[in-house]
Amino acid sequence: MQTSAELKNLLQRIDHKGYPAYKDTRGSYEFPGYVLSIDHVQGDPFAAPSKVSIHVRGKQAGFPEHLYQKDCRRTAVQDYLLRQFARQVEKVSFKAKGSGKSGLMAVSCPGQEVLERSACQMDAKNGDIVLRMEIGFPANGRTVNSRELEKIFFDFLPECVKGSLYFRSLRKEAVEAAADLAEDQAYIREQLDPRGLCAFVADGAILPRESGVSGRPMKDAVRFQSPESLSVTLTLPHHGKLTGMGIKKGITLIVGGGYHGKSTLLKALETGVYNHIAGDGREYVITDDTAMKIRAEDGRSIRDVDISMFIHDLPNGKDTVSFYTEDASGSTSQAANVIEAMEAGTRAFLIDEDTSATNFMIRDELMQRVVNRDAEPIVPFIDRVEELYHTYGISTVLVAGSSGSYFHKADCIIQMNRYEPFEITESAKQAAAEFPLPKQDIAQSKQPDFDRKIKPDRMFQEDNRLKMKTMGRDSISINREVIDVRYVEQLMDTEQLAALGYMLKYMQIHFFDGKHTLTQAVDALWDVLQKKGIAAVCESSYLPCGLAMPRKQEVFACVNRYRRLGL
Missing domain, CATH: 3.40.50.300 (P-loop containing nucleotide triphosphate hydrolases)
Structure with missing residues (x-):
């Protein structure tokens, strides 16, 4: 792990170079109170933004154990932190200037439902927090503009972290109320x-x-x-x-x-x-x-x-x-x-x-x-x-x-x-x-x-590159094969669709073998998710920030609407 000073020196060295020079920034950097991890760097200022994660150790975050040791309470606290961080980020997004997506700072913006999301996760054992977001690395044309990225990393982002990811910076009554409400809701259910x-x-x-x-x-x-x-x-x-x-x-x-x-x-x-x-x-x-x-x-x-x-x-x-x-x-x-x-x-x-x-x-x-x-x-x-x-x-x-x-x-x-x-x-x-x-x-x-036994689809072989995208809450596209889920009315968030795409891919590779029934395959997937979390089904070097957990029922619904389903 490198220091924040080393990151600043690196940014100064690559200023005005070709945009691919930003690739050198990948890695983890120690900032006061948190670690900044640059997980994926976009190849072009007009491409999908870079993926960045913020890691705050539990002792530094300072959240009491009773807020995160129970699943329902932890999910509510994660949701609350994400909403607070989103409000902070909204104030500074695009304040750093440049071409394309330069200066974009984006994080998941939840709706009215409280869902388990990859954008903000808290460890149930020690309270460690990971927050994942996207940042458009600034450029002039296709030339590195690291002075603007320096503003993001050293001015804007520290203020966002300070104002939303430490217990001492938040209204304690509001955090407690969010966790208590979730526990009451779980009790009714x-x-x-x-x-x-x-x-x-x-x-x-x-x-x-x-x-x-x-x-x-x-x-x-x-x-x-x-x-x-x-x-x-x-x-x-x-x-x-x-x-x-x-x-x-x-x-x-x-x-x-x-x-x-x-x-x-x-x-x-x-x-x-x-x-x-x-x-x-x-x-x-x-x-x-x-x-x-x-x-x-x-x-x-x-x-x-x-x-x-x-x-x-x-x-x-x-x-x-x-x-x-x-x-x-x-x-x-x-x-x-x-x-x-x-x-x-x-x-x-x-x-x-x-x-x-x-x-x-x-x-x-x-x-x-x-x-x-x-x-x-x-x-x-x-x-x-x-x-x-x-x-x-x-x-x-x-x-x-x-x-x-x-x-x-x-x-x-x-x-x-x-x-x-x-x-x-x-x-x-x-x-x-x-x-x-x-x-x-x-x-x-x-x-x-x-007793429906599902056969594998050759499109999902491990060495095949898959292009997955969601189209609102209507459909998931996998290599131009569209899964229409617009009438699966209890899907509430586009991030649930994104997660379903990864889950379908994981089941195709691991459980759709002509031996597992659909029920057995979904149960096996759910067992993996319960033990290892949503990161397990992504099988990539970093966890995407825009995923939200659907229910098991929506996993069935997605698979059942996949026209290439092998039976």
Whole structure:
């Protein structure tokens, strides 16, 4: 390791040389209170910025052990530090001048969710902190401008580190509050199963968002208030008593008029699989962390999925036990999404009528009279929803605005009226009794076959160079092969997509060998991640700064949408 003085001398020596001279700066340098590591140097001022990491020893950072020894608390503290550092960096980015990306200083900017990220990591044993970022090394044309880089390394960056990565520089109450909130959120999630719940929505929560493209809470929105009949009180480790609506396991129907808050409640439950920052309004909206949003997805590819629970005896004789298509319909895509979610270990389905295939969800009595069941290959979801719960233990929370048939199946019915929830189970059941469902003899389905063994894709051989990039939250491109994940609605951050790309590559090399099933491959990946962290799947000389952990369910979803999947 070299000293900061040696770095300064090196910068002075290479000033005005050709841009490749910056490559000599790679290495680690001791600064007062931290170590600066230049991990990767861009080859051109117009290329992707250089990768830099800051290492602060635990004793110098000074964070008390109770803030980082427990996983949930440590993740929250990491998130808090990253947000503080991002605010500092925003003030000085591009203050150093030059061509191309000269002077850029960038770090991950989290949204409302608290995710495990590669950008800021804290060691659970000693509190050591590593913060990763990107810096555009300044140039005049394609000539080194090291005087400007000297400003970044010796003026701007030390102030950013000083103001955000030392416990003594931060508001101690705010750091403690972030960790305490995460522990309270973890406690609620742990309490769901023993209390027979699949979700909890606290009284006072703000569910509407500022806009369709903003995650921030809407100003002056109606605060959530649980119906008394569904009210649950929890005593949290730090917050104390908290009352809210408990959504019980089983079949829950959410109804109401248009624009009264049905889909808003469901959306809050979708994102409730993650923790949220203080002030988000949904801090205490907590959902079973395996819950999956299920929807129709016309045009997606399906590989060797057993959809026979819902679709069988197709007129073209196509096999539905090992179903394959490059261009799924609404019903076949939604059937596959249900089965794939089961394979991924989900314990709760979240479904909105608006984004579902009608013929997959329901067949009314008139249609059944006109088109005989023997001529219909689809067993609609309504005929399987009870079986999914009683046989497989999978709950369903369904938003419905036009079909009342699910009243007969629901264990609990919630009506949203001007964003206020009311339990109407008894009255809705009474009304439904006047419109009985036609009697049907639906045979119990066979358990889906999940024995899909994945073969390796030659594109992922270890000696092949892969070009991976993400396109917003819509897709991942791997050597121009696009994985469309725009309808995997619980992916909240582009950095989760970037991590999924690395995970897919790692599984292709290590676990997709024609012997592991998909479930075994994902479980093996998860074991690696739990033991070694996300760095293990990158297999490079440095850990990229822009990665965020997805859930295991999104790993399954990504693999299932990969059109080159080898089966």
